[in-house]
Amino acid sequence: MALDVAPLTPMSLEMLLDRIAFEFETRNRIFDLPTGRFWQPADDIDLSFEFLGRPAATPVGPAAGPHSQMAQNIVLAWLGGSRLFELKTVQVLDDLEIGRPCIDMQTIGYNIEWSQELTVPESLDEYVKASMIVEMLRGWEPLRDHVGADPGPHVFDMSVGYDLAGIQTPKVAAFIEGMHNASAAVERLRTEIDPDGPFGAFRDMAFTTALSNTITLSTFHGCPPDEIEAITKHLIDDHDIDVIVKLNPTLLGHDRVDEIVHQRLGYDYVQLVPEAFDDDLQFDRGIELIDELSSYAADRGHRFGIKLTNTLVVANHKGFMPDDPMYLSGPPLHVLATALLDALATALPGKFMLPGHDGAVMVSFSAGITKENLADALAMGVNPTTICTDLLKPGGYGRLAPMLRTLTDAVGDAGCTDLGSYRAHRLEAAQAAGHRDVVAEHLDHVLGADLGTYHLTGNEKLPRSVDHTLEMWGCVACNFCVTVCPNDAFFKLPTQGLEGVEGRQQYLVFSELCNECGNCLTFCPEEGDPALVKPRLYLDEARFAAAEGPRFLVTPGEPHTAVAAGGADGELDRLITLLNADEGLPLPPSV
Numbered sequence: 001m002a003l004d005v006a007p008l009t010p011m012s013l014e015m016l017l018d019r020i021a022f023e024f025e026t027r028n029r030i031f032d033l034p035t036g037r038f039w040q041p042a043d044d045i046d047l048s049f050e051f052l053g054r055p056a057a058t059p060v061g062p063a064a065g066p067h068s069q070m071a072q073n074i075v076l077a078w079l080g081g082s083r084l085f086e087l088k089t090v091q092v093l094d095d096l097e098i099g100r101p102c103i104d105m106q107t108i109g110y111n112i113e114w115s116q117e118l119t120v121p122e123s124l125d126e127y128v129k130a131s132m133i134v135e136m137l138r139g140w141e142p143l144r145d146h147v148g149a150d151p152g153p154h155v156f157d158m159s160v161g162y163d164l165a166g167i168q169t170p171k172v173a174a175f176i177e178g179m180h181n182a183s184a185a186v187e188r189l190r191t192e193i194d195p196d197g198p199f200g201a202f203r204d205m206a207f208t209t210a211l212s213n214t215i216t217l218s219t220f221h222g223c224p225p226d227e228i229e230a231i232t233k234h235l236i237d238d239h240d241i242d243v244i245v246k247l248n249p250t251l252l253g254h255d256r257v258d259e260i261v262h263q264r265l266g267y268d269y270v271q272l273v274p275e276a277f278d279d280d281l282q283f284d285r286g287i288e289l290i291d292e293l294s295s296y297a298a299d300r301g302h303r304f305g306i307k308l309t310n311t312l313v314v315a316n317h318k319g320f321m322p323d324d325p326m327y328l329s330g331p332p333l334h335v336l337a338t339a340l341l342d343a344l345a346t347a348l349p350g351k352f353m354l355p356g357h358d359g360a361v362m363v364s365f366s367a368g369i370t371k372e373n374l375a376d377a378l379a380m381g382v383n384p385t386t387i388c389t390d391l392l393k394p395g396g397y398g399r400l401a402p403m404l405r406t407l408t409d410a411v412g413d414a415g416c417t418d419l420g421s422y423r424a425h426r427l428e429a430a431q432a433a434g435h436r437d438v439v440a441e442h443l444d445h446v447l448g449a450d451l452g453t454y455h456l457t458g459n460e461k462l463p464r465s466v467d468h469t470l471e472m473w474g475c476v477a478c479n480f481c482v483t484v485c486p487n488d489a490f491f492k493l494p495t496q497g498l499e500g501v502e503g504r505q506q507y508l509v510f511s512e513l514c515n516e517c518g519n520c521l522t523f524c525p526e527e528g529d530p531a532l533v534k535p536r537l538y539l540d541e542a543r544f545a546a547a548e549g550p551r552f553l554v555t556p557g558e559p560h561t562a563v564a565a566g567g568a569d570g571e572l573d574r575l576i577t578l579l580n581a582d583e584g585l586p587l588p589p590s591v
């Protein structure tokens with residue numbers, strides 16, 4: 001069944017706070033993330049770093065993408081241990097229709113999700129809500145045992161795109177200024193904090209209003225070099241911003257990318273798009289640009305950095321997603337980004353803030369970061385590492401804390417207590433082994449001893465499937481739809497002992513938070529689309545009325561009530577029983 005894709009409808013701050021407190025109290029989770037997956041820093045290992053001079057307690061966070069668009073996503077990433085948030089790219093065209101499905105994480109990563117789906121003012125509100133919630137959670141006593149007494153500082157980094165004209169529009173300029181000074185939004189939103197509710201004590205708190213004064217510029221594939229230069233200068237001059245320019249893997253040139261992706265990594269089926277290489281920034285011009293823009297920024301008292309990398313444009317050979325081309329991420333991109341870093345470090349010695357180079361240009365890294373390669377990637381000197389593909393795999397945001405624990409162990413095992421000394425230690429070891437630096441060592445490693453991790457043969461396995469058609473009630477209850485959903489649209493309810501409700505767990509979806517990205521469809525072992533087959537709940541009457549297919553309009557209360565439409569009437573009694581169970585709808589009756 002194909003349904004029109006409805007816009008995302010963010011939950012209000014009031015509802016998000018009610019949900020946090022209620023879920024925490026009734027099931028020891030927040031937005032479906034169990035407290036066992038929250039990040040607690042170790043007392044003796046310091047993972048902090050400076051993001052363009054701003055302190056952040058861990059070098060990890062969501063890359064601009066589906067995990068940094070809505071308030072609950074950012075809160076989930078924070079609970080998992082992220083302290084650097086590269087917010088979803090905001091651009092002037094905020095009423096575009098994105099083809100669906102737009103995410104394909106079956107093996108490596110592909111997507112066609114190149115624009116934010118909220119309006120620009122809605123995006124600002126989501127980021128302000130997220131910032132306020134994180135500040136409240138930092139001081140919320142019940143959470144202390146799970147996130148530690150001092151969760152440390154975090155940084156919100158804006159991402160804007162995709163051309164100068166769009167960035168100069170009053171709409172995008174107001175967004176940037178709104179992130180600079182969010183007092184108006186904070187004052188409006190604080191009235192949603194119930195003075196008698198669990199977060200009432202924070203209602204009059206002095207919330208941060210200067211949310212962000214850094215931008216990672218997302219240059220869309222094909223963005224001309226002069227445009228990149230002009231946008232960076234505009235952001236520095238007109239908005240007083242420190243800028244990171246996100247570079248594309250095409251900078252390596254067609255032949256090198258072809259050699260790595262096809263010859264070395266064996267992805268025969270990946271079809272490069274030659275025009276993408278012709279249209280994108282060329283290596284020599286890239287070198288000039290980095291040189292020029294870093295001096296331009298420094299002359300004006302600003303910091304400058306680069307980010308490696310955006311996704312790789314490839315032809316859509318699969319047809320799972322409707323657009324062509326599509327954008328590749330994950331394991332092969334990790335090798336490409338490492339190769340690009342090596343090429344840039346060779347071409348511009350002493351330029352980058354890398355051990356052994358000691359330059360001033362920070363290098364941020366997002367390309368196939370996983371628990372397994374995080375410590376090695378950070379050892380190169382990149383700061384921070386942001387993640388998208390790995391968080392879209394089963395476990396979702398719950399994958400962050402184990403990553404950070406593995407990193408903590410790596411630092412501790414090296415006899416170090418912080419990232420700086422760990423990097424110095426790794427540089428010494430790399431040079432002793434004959435490498436120029438850790439970048440060269442890591443490139444050698446990913447194309448040599450560890451090739452299997454990045455090669456086609458290590459990334460062919462398809463998600464598990466069972467020969468059964470998905471039904472509204474009853475499935476293999478693998479929980480994947482809950483964890484792979486970046487928006488936390490899915491949730492599970494236990495059914496034990498409930499009359500007329502089968503199975504151990506039932507899975508339901510808050511349809512207003514679902515953008516039909518397709519990620520749960522990919523990972524659900526059964527045949528069918530969980531986002532369309534499982535009980536689809538609406539809280540907003542207008543959204544419910546405009547939707548199609550079997551669905552329910554839920555009114556939280558004591559008891560919770562619901563009405564059905566689209567042929568779901570026969571399922572209404574069962575739904576209402578489930579929603580009113582002890583561990584029922586994850587919203588308090590008062591909402």
Ligand SMILES: Cc1cc2nc3c(=O)[nH]c(=O)nc-3n(C[C@H](O)[C@H](O)[C@H](O)COP(=O)(O)O)c2cc1C
Nearest residue numbers: 063064065089111218329330366367368387388389
């Ligand atoms: C579904 C999806 C959406 C993305 N959206 C954006 C975006 O809005 N802006 C952007 O600069 N990069 C976007 N990216 C690229 C990521 O920020 C990241 O640079 C890239 O995916 C490489 O990291 P990974 O291998 O960990 O996924 C997106 C990636 C994915 C998979």
Ligand code: SF4
Nearest residue numbers: 485514516517518520
């Ligand atoms: S419920 Fe499924 S389709 Fe909807 S946003 Fe979540 S993962 Fe994507």
Ligand code: SF4
Nearest residue numbers: 475477478479481524
């Ligand atoms: S709907 Fe699919 S993904 Fe979700 S729990 Fe059931 S079997 Fe697993």
